[in-house]
Amino acid sequence: MDQPSSQELAKKxxxxxxxxxxxxxxxxxxxxxxxxxxxxxxxxxxxxxxxLRTRIRSGTxxxxxxxxxxxxxxxKRLYSIVSDIENRVLPQSPDRAIELCDRFLESDERVFNHxxxxxxxxxxxxxxxxxxFVEAAYPAKDRKRLIASTLNRIRNNGYGAxxxxxxxxxxxxxxxxxxxxxxxxxxxxxxxxQDDSYSSxxxxxxxxxxxxxxxxxxxxxxxxxxxxxxxxxxxLRIARLLSDKNRHEDAVEMIDGLSxxxxxxxxxxxxxxxxxxxxGKLDEIxxxxxxxxxxxxxxxxxxTWLDCLPEENQAEAxxxxxxxxxxxxxxxxxxxxxxxxxxxxxxxxxxxxxxxKHLNGGSWYSLPDYAxxxxxxxxxxxxxxxxxxxxxxxxxxxxxxxxGHAARYWDKLDCLATEVEPPEPHExxx
Numbered sequence: 461m462d463q464p465s466s467q468e469l470a471k472k473x474x475x476x477x478x479x480x481x482x483x484x485x486x487x488x489x490x491x492x493x494x495x496x497x498x499x500x501x502x503x504x505x506x507x508x509x510x511x512l513r514t515r516i517r518s519g520t521x522x523x524x525x526x527x528x529x530x531x532x533x534x535x536k537r538l539y540s541i542v543s544d545i546e547n548r549v550l551p552q553s554p555d556r557a558i559e560l561c562d563r564f565l566e567s568d569e570r571v572f573n574h575x576x577x578x579x580x581x582x583x584x585x586x587x588x589x590x591x592x593f594v595e596a597a598y599p600a601k602d603r604k605r606l607i608a609s610t611l612n613r614i615r616n617n618g619y620g621a622x623x624x625x626x627x628x629x630x631x632x633x634x635x636x637x638x639x640x641x642x643x644x645x646x647x648x649x650x651x652x653x654q655d656d657s658y659s660s661x662x663x664x665x666x667x668x669x670x671x672x673x674x675x676x677x678x679x680x681x682x683x684x685x686x687x688x689x690x691x692x693x694x695x696l697r698i699a700r701l702l703s704d705k706n707r708h709e710d711a712v713e714m715i716d717g718l719s720x721x722x723x724x725x726x727x728x729x730x731x732x733x734x735x736x737x738x739x740g741k742l743d744e745i746x747x748x749x750x751x752x753x754x755x756x757x758x759x760x761x762x763x764t765w766l767d768c769l770p771e772e773n774q775a776e777a778x779x780x781x782x783x784x785x786x787x788x789x790x791x792x793x794x795x796x797x798x799x800x801x802x803x804x805x806x807x808x809x810x811x812x813x814x815x816x817k818h819l820n821g822g823s824w825y826s827l828p829d830y831a832x833x834x835x836x837x838x839x840x841x842x843x844x845x846x847x848x849x850x851x852x853x854x855x856x857x858x859x860x861x862x863x864g865h866a867a868r869y870w871d872k873l874d875c876l877a878t879e880v881e882p883p884e885p886h887e888x889x890x
Contacts, residue, residue, distance in 0.1 A: 498544050505552045512549065512560050515541050520567035526575040535581035542585060546592045554596040555605060561593040562609045568621040586621035593625055597632035607637050611644055614664055630672030642668055675701035692718050699731050708735035742768065757784050757794060759801035782807065789815040793823055796830055809834050809842035816845050821853020840876050847872045
């Protein structure tokens with residue numbers, strides 16, 4: 461039975477009965493009981509703040525170690541605290557919301573040292589608290605308190621809980637306020653041991669400068685940190701900001717000569733494409749996307765290439781894509797994926813058969829989907845081949861946890877066998 465909506469409950473039950481049920485539930489649910497206490501305080505912001513201070517003190521002190529099985533329940537109580545700060549305090553008093561978020565975030569080290577947060581639930585709540593802090597910072601009236609809290613949060617962020625505050629401080633602070641922050645973290649950096657190129661003080665200083673979105677400030681700080689020479693990663697970060705500011709020539713000059721290390725290639729290419737688009741060099745943009753597709757033929761690279769082509773050239777591009785996919789005999793799964801995307805199911809099935817020795821039976825996340833598509837398209841021959849490949853891979857590698865899947869593939873093969881014509885008998889060559 462579906463859970464009834466609040467409107468349905470209101471129609472069918474009296475207010476008194478609803479209140480009784482809620483009170484009964486709150487007796488065994490601490491989070492619900494805390495929420496009810498807040499609701500009963502109405503618009504008394506002072507009382508709500510006092511209650512939330514108490515909840516922060518008690519709720520962020522785990523009783524012993526919290527294993528991964530209990531982490532979700534623990535995070536639920538933390539979430540209710542931050543949710544009440546956002547919904548019951550922030551609209552009435554941004555300054556008090558900042559104070560409460562600061563108190564909450566102060567507990568990050570204590571909490572993370574006493575919990576197995578493999579699921580990430582608790583980390584999500586702390587980032588949520590930082591987001592509420594940022595939201596409250598814009599309308600805050602007590603700017604001195606805001607500056608102090610911001611500096612506290614970016615200096616004490618060993619677990620990354622305050623990353624949203626660090627990343628946005630250059631935007632929610634006024635220029636003179638941010639100057640105080642930058643001066644303070646600059647002083648921290650200058651006092652830190654200079655032989656440690658990966659010090660937290662260095663990171664805080666450069667990340668604070670980047671938070672403004674000002675490429676000139678970031679470049680100035682980076683030159684100070686690296687004593688007049690910009691390393692490649694610094695040039696890339698500056699180039700991103702230059703591109704965001706539509707200073708495309710400066711951005712391209714900044715990335716000129718950068719090595720396309722893993723993870724950098726896409727960023728470098730995006731900067732070049734933005735510069736080409738700004739001056740209307742469509743032919744060069746098309747050439748880049750065509751090369752990307754040819755080196756990595758996928759539905760994503762194909763659609764990106766197609767999107768920048770004139771309509772009269774799109775049919776030709778489709779034919780080229782089909783031809784390339786059918787030639788991927790050593791990478792059949794890539795070709796099958798592209799052909800299925802292009803709705804060329806028969807060609808995809810033909811590729812699966814002709815390149816069957818290169819199919820990877822460990823691709824359990826994609827091959828069963830293709831087999832099902834081939835079944836539905838009356839290409840039983842290709843479906844059988846894929847199910848057999850999947851089953852044999854499980855058995856050959858003795859992956860006993862997947863034997864249930866192997867049995868399912870066997871059943872599929874047994875059912876499909878009746879749909880395939882046996883081969884014509886022939887006399888052996890003597």
